[in-house]
Amino acid sequence: MAKMSIPIGPQHPALKEPESFLISLNGERITDVAMRLGYNHRGIEKAAENRSYIQDLYLIERVCGICSHSHSSAFIQCVEEIAGLEVPPRGKYIRTLVGELERVHSHLLWLGVAGHEIGFDTLLMYSWRDRELVMDILAMLTGNRVHYAMNTIGGVKRDIDEDQAREILKAVDTLEERTKYYIEVATHETTLIQRLSGPGHISKEDVLKYGVVGPTGRASGVGRDARRDDPYAAYPELDFKVITDDHCDVYGRTLVRVGELMEAYSLIRQVLKKLPAGDIAVKAPRRIPVGEAVSRYEAPRGEDVHYVRGNGTDKPERVRVRAPTMANLQAVAKMLEDNNLADVPIVIAAIDPCFSCTDRMVRLDKGERVGLGPASESVDWGSLRKRGIEWYRSQGIDFAELNRKFEVRG
């Protein structure tokens, strides 16, 4: 069978984010995968050095649109450690609460995406409908659906009252019932089980070798979870299981995530039951002393790692961010090996990738960007289209015939 290479991306067919995979095939089977990342690079680490810690908090929150609380918490834990601030217990519990609500929203989102990738759009409709419940709760607590801005240096910004707690518990009851149904579907629905079993297999040894994190690693039997191993916020006082599975494939990752949803509901109930009285934040200085700290946070997709170095001013000397997708992507090539081309979307989606997290840093405001034209001007449709055609041509794919057929007139 003839060998061939297929470029997938940077406009990805499955995800709404840019990355590029060059897939080598022998017939239908994948023999090799080369990745090109960086399309979402926004210069956040550099930008953080030119802003105050409080401004950075909002900037870092925008590393990701899904796990915004994870990044801001990982960052702020570093800053608080350098400044020697002890967050009051109530502040820690509220941080944990938002973190677990975020996990629920992220995992339900993933479940829908996974359903969509395998042509099971009913699951997408169901899980995204249910996800609205948790989005409403987050909006009620913080004022925002995604960038909650709940953290502040030294604690959290908003307290919660009993009415809100009641609303949360009501939503959690419904979500738990719905999740039980998804577990039922995931463990009994033959079509789903057969479609997800097999693709994206990665052994426990390879998970350890490549440093795979989060539900992806836990689905290959590696029980690594920063909430338990390197505890922060209120987790040392809460009771939860680290869900693992030994299917090692996309199916295993599905089971781990639905299992984690159930744990998240239990954690939310524990937080609301034990919520200590008192202050939600301590006053933080504007200038953060000289020092450095590194923190880990178990985001829905895996371990976020942040490093901050302070230099005694109100701006950090250095901020370093590592999102879980960065750690997991390295193993994707391994997961895709010897799979069918048709399994590419679900295998990539199964690590729950987030490319805006992975690429962060170099903001360009104006001037000539190499090969892209003036960055400060908007790109019109015609030149964008032209660039796309040329890029594909450089990859050996020519749309000239089709272009003539669908010539845009006007």
Place this chain on the structure above:
Amino acid sequence: MSERRTEEELRSQLLAAFPALEGRIRIARARRVWVEVELPAFRELFERAVKELGFTILCIITGLDEGENLGFIYHLADWGGTMLNIHTLAPKADPRIRTVTELFPAAHIYERELVDLFGAKVEGLPSGNRYPLPDGWPEGQYPLRKDWDPAVLDAPLEATAGGDTTGEGA
């Protein structure tokens, strides 16, 4: 999980193997140990930490601009949740470090960041696409160095030959 090794125990283990580290090990808090090491001794310490002391997780590599030198922090972790952060320096005039991809194959992406953003020279780095800057990014521009100013990009630039495979810079 078995009994967690205390930070003091780790300090003694490190000192037993590397007496020269006396005074260069800092215990910041529970689970956080920082070590300063000279570049020539770095490799042996790093390998010992990974192979003998159980630090089999590489969390990240942080690059730093420290005036005359580039700084590198290798953030390692063990399965008890302790992080061992090994800091070393290489002169900016010749910022040469050796790859750690023999021990951590996935580390190449962190090392490529050091190459693109700080201008580090990583010996033994496997070939592959650059990351994270675009192909055709001008030579000698390292955005995370402190003296780098985005204004240099305001001047029209000659597109240099592209990177390895995507042909984007063409």
